[in-house]
Amino acid sequence: MSFDYIRTILMPMLEGAQMTVLLFVICIVLSIPLGFILTLAVRSSIKPFAWLAQTYIYVMRGTPLLLQLLLICFGLPMIPVIGEYLVFDRFVAACIGFILNYAAYFAEIFRGGLLAIDKGQYEAAKVLGFNKWQTTTRIILPQMFRIALPAVANESITLVKDTALLYAVAVPELLHFAQTAVNRDFTIVPFFVAGVIYLVMTLILSAFFKWIEKRYTFQ
Structure with missing residues (x-):
């Protein structure tokens, strides 16, 4: 195929890629x-909230995203x-489906990040006179996000590829x-052209998250 043909199909495909990027950002x-x-709901001391949140996460992670869409x-x-x-609207419906699905995955990632923090951090913060809000915002959350960052990066890259499911709902x-x-x-x-565009998008996203990880590592 000539370069002219690739250039002809590239413009509409890049327009489609804009929809892909928009869904990703939203x-x-x-x-x-x-x-x-x-x-937070799963870790809540209010049992009905914790049970409902856990059930939601189980259902959203246990059923295919395509089925949900x-x-x-x-x-x-x-x-x-x-x-x-x-x-x-089809795009709005797709956004709702993706948000609800990926929220469940991110919830598990954040839960794992919180569980990875040593309990001694809480005790040390209490000894230093931090209240619960200060302990959470200044000590626990920064560590949680640092621990969860690689998993968040992987999930974000998966999201870029999953946007192809928009095809199934005529977006x-x-x-x-x-x-x-x-x-x-x-x-x-x-x-092949579509594959290259997806690879470029995931490459840019991977480089962005590596930059963030390095910045957190040296802080």
Whole structure:
């Protein structure tokens, strides 16, 4: 295939990549705080909250993301009586699905980070006169995020690749334009171009997280 052909298919595929990046940013910005809230709920002394949060995490991590997306996009509108109020734009529905799913994974990552902190840290903070809020914000959370950072980075890279599932709910993203070009031109070149774009995105993200990890390491 000529370079002219690649240039022809590249522009619409880059437009699709914008949708991929937009979903990624929205999901990261909203799912990480939600995941931390879920972590606090699981560790709550109020048993019903802890049980509900744990059940939510188990269900979201135990069922396929694709199934969850299909349920939100096509299943919720079929619910009797309230279904008509649960009809969302496809992209909005996909964002909801990704946020709810990834929040559960981030919750487990943060929980693991908290469990990895030595209990002596809490005792030392108490001896030094820190109250519970100061202990949490100044001592525990910084250590938790440092411990959880590699896992957060891996999950974020997985999110970039999972955005390809938008194709299944008819959101015009990168893979959609690649598949359209393949069907139209009877060549697999668009798939290779899409693969390169995904690799570039994950490479940039990996470099960003490595920079953050180095900065935390030397602090």
